[in-house]
Amino acid sequence: MDIVGIGHEGEGVGRVNGFTLFVQGALPSERVRVKVVKVKKQYGYAKLLEVLRPSPDRVSPPCSIYKQCGGCQLQHLSYEAQLKVKRQMVVDNLERIGKLTVASAVAESGEYGASVVPGTDANNVLKLPGDSRVQADLAAERNEGSVSESNSVPYSVGGSSADTSSMDQGIVVYPTLGMSDPWRYRNKAQVPIGMEEGGLVGGFYAQSSHRIIDMEACLIQHEQNDAVVAAVKRIARELNIRPYNEETGRGLLRHVMARHGLNTGEIMVVLVTNGEQIPHCDELVGLIRRDVPAVRSICQNINIRTTNVIFGDTTKVLWGEEVIYDTIGDTRFAISARSFYQVNPVQTEVLYSKALEYAGLTGGETVIDAYCGIGTISLFLARHAGEVYGVEIVEEAIDDARRNAELNGIRNVQFEAGPAEEVIPAWHRAGVRADVIVVDPPRKGCDATLLETILAMRPERVVYVSCNPSTLARDLRILEDGGYSTAAVQPVDMFPHTTHVENVALLVRSDTGS
Numbered sequence: 001m002d003i004v005g006i007g008h009e010g011e012g013v014g015r016v017n018g019f020t021l022f023v024q025g026a027l028p029s030e031r032v033r034v035k036v037v038k039v040k041k042q043y044g045y046a047k048l049l050e051v052l053r054p055s056p057d058r059v060s061p062p063c064s065i066y067k068q069c070g071g072c073q074l075q076h077l078s079y080e081a082q083l084k085v086k087r088q089m090v091v092d093n094l095e096r097i098g099k100l101t102v103a104s105a106v107a108e109s110g111e112y113g114a115s116v117v118p119g120t121d122a123n124n125v126l127k128l129p130g131d132s133r134v135q136a137d138l139a140a141e142r143n144e145g146s147v148s149e150s151n152s153v154p155y156s157v158g159g160s161s162a163d164t165s166s167m168d169q170g171i172v173v174y175p176t177l178g179m180s181d182p183w184r185y186r187n188k189a190q191v192p193i194g195m196e197e198g199g200l201v202g203g204f205y206a207q208s209s210h211r212i213i214d215m216e217a218c219l220i221q222h223e224q225n226d227a228v229v230a231a232v233k234r235i236a237r238e239l240n241i242r243p244y245n246e247e248t249g250r251g252l253l254r255h256v257m258a259r260h261g262l263n264t265g266e267i268m269v270v271l272v273t274n275g276e277q278i279p280h281c282d283e284l285v286g287l288i289r290r291d292v293p294a295v296r297s298i299c300q301n302i303n304i305r306t307t308n309v310i311f312g313d314t315t316k317v318l319w320g321e322e323v324i325y326d327t328i329g330d331t332r333f334a335i336s337a338r339s340f341y342q343v344n345p346v347q348t349e350v351l352y353s354k355a356l357e358y359a360g361l362t363g364g365e366t367v368i369d370a371y372c373g374i375g376t377i378s379l380f381l382a383r384h385a386g387e388v389y390g391v392e393i394v395e396e397a398i399d400d401a402r403r404n405a406e407l408n409g410i411r412n413v414q415f416e417a418g419p420a421e422e423v424i425p426a427w428h429r430a431g432v433r434a435d436v437i438v439v440d441p442p443r444k445g446c447d448a449t450l451l452e453t454i455l456a457m458r459p460e461r462v463v464y465v466s467c468n469p470s471t472l473a474r475d476l477r478i479l480e481d482g483g484y485s486t487a488a489v490q491p492v493d494m495f496p497h498t499t500h501v502e503n504v505a506l507l508v509r510s511d512t513g514s
């Protein structure tokens with residue numbers, strides 16, 4: 001069977017007599033031998049038996065547990081090709097879910113022109129290498145090589161004299177901005193703890209199960225986090241701290257979270273426990289401090305619920321500060337245990353710089369930052385804006401955001417805790433107006449009420465930061481229908497070797513073109 005595309009989980013996609021098969025481990029352009037293992041009405045799954053003709057982009061995955069783990073899906077594809085695949089996934093989502101027109105000028109290799117969009121069915125015609133649209137894209141690429149050499153938005157920063165020519169041809173989706181060293185990038189590890197064969201283990205869930213496989217090293221995790229998790233497991237074994245058992249609901253230690261501030265070297269350890277009392281707690285803290293000299297904060301989070309959600313509602317400081325610090329650019333951030341903080345600090349700067357560029361600030365604008373977390377984007381933009389309003393649902397994150405504004409001497413920001421879909425409409429009713437609205441929602445995308453409010457507030461620009469291309473495409477469609485044009489989408493690789501891709505999109509009000 002020939003593999004002609006790639007699925008959203010990184011599986012190869014092939015067709016046999018018009019029937020679509022997903023093959024884990026196979027790559028586009030490969031010829032493979034497979035065994036069909038599951039058949040559904042419109043598609044099926046097959047096991048890869050042999051690669052008869054390998055892709056030129058196939059590489060040997062460096063991680064010894066790659067096949068069992070499932071945390072990474074693309075280690076067997078060269079990094080360069082991963083970046084192309086991710087851009088193609090974004091394009092496909094915009095076209096198929098958002099029904100948006102993507103400019104062909106920056107199209108890349110047709111080899112990866114066949115990603116399969118989640119939530120779509122076999123009626124979504126796969127974009128095969130022989131597909132006329134791909135051929136047209138390639139022809140356009142050859143003929144219009146001068147277009148968009150750089151990833152700069154074709155709009156003037158600052159808002160006037162926009163070049164709208166690219167809008168006429170569709171949305172410009174730039175090549176994915178990747179990392180020069182795409183390994184060991186994660187600043188946060190969240191490791192489930194359990195019992196296997198009588199001993200405490202901590203690592204990852206085996207595929208399609210909750211059986212924990214013990215793990216010593218993860219190649220996308222910062223080395224410090226690996227060392228912290230190994231130390232905590234060793235100490236917990238030494239002190240006979242009982243691991244949690246998901247089936248019985250008994251045992252104490254559920255998860256270890258380690259967070260490392262890349263630019264400060266500070267470390268936070270959070271022990272998520274099924275109950276309040278930790279036996280030998282002082283000894284445990286002392287041993288963690290001894291074995292992890294860079295630790296600045298040791299916390300306990302209590303989660304007694306039967307749930308897959310890692311954190312419970314109560315967090316206590318066992319030792320040290322309730323936050324650690326890190327910097328992005330020249331801004332310093334306090335980060336507490338349950339606050340969201342981007343996991344790839346190197347690429348965060350790339351992402352936020354793009355958001356800043358797309359915001360087109362000249363110094364006097366009012367900006368709203370929806371889903372602001374600990375105020376990272378708000379503070380990044382505040383130095384270039386008149387005033388910034390940030391809203392976020394997690395109260396501790398808003399405490400961090402206020403502390404971060406103070407820490408950096410930034411006074412033109414206000415933060416409010418609450419759901420963006422309630423707080424922003426209330427601001428609107430109270431007469432707040434915005435020149436730029438930035439949204440950075442979780443994977444499910446923006447709430448419909450928030451999108452309606454954005455349309456009612458009519459900011460000149462909307463900058464949409466998204467970790468999920470399918471909800472991005474859905475929401476862009478709504479904003480386009482409400483009078484905005486998507487000028488550009490910039491994929492940023494925040495998660496090398498996985499199929500996840502972050503994007504920053506710029507929308508401008510159609511009646512201003514700026």
Ligand SMILES: C[S@@+](CC[C@H](N)C(=O)[O-])C[C@H]1O[C@@H](n2cnc3c(N)ncnc32)[C@H](O)[C@@H]1O
Binds near residue numbers: 372373377392419467
């Ligand atoms: C992808 S994170 C972005 C955070 C921040 N912009 C950053 O870059 O660090 C999404 C944030 O939205 C918050 N959130 C989730 N649902 C929300 C809602 N309905 N209203 C406001 N914030 C929400 C989460 O707690 C999280 O901090």
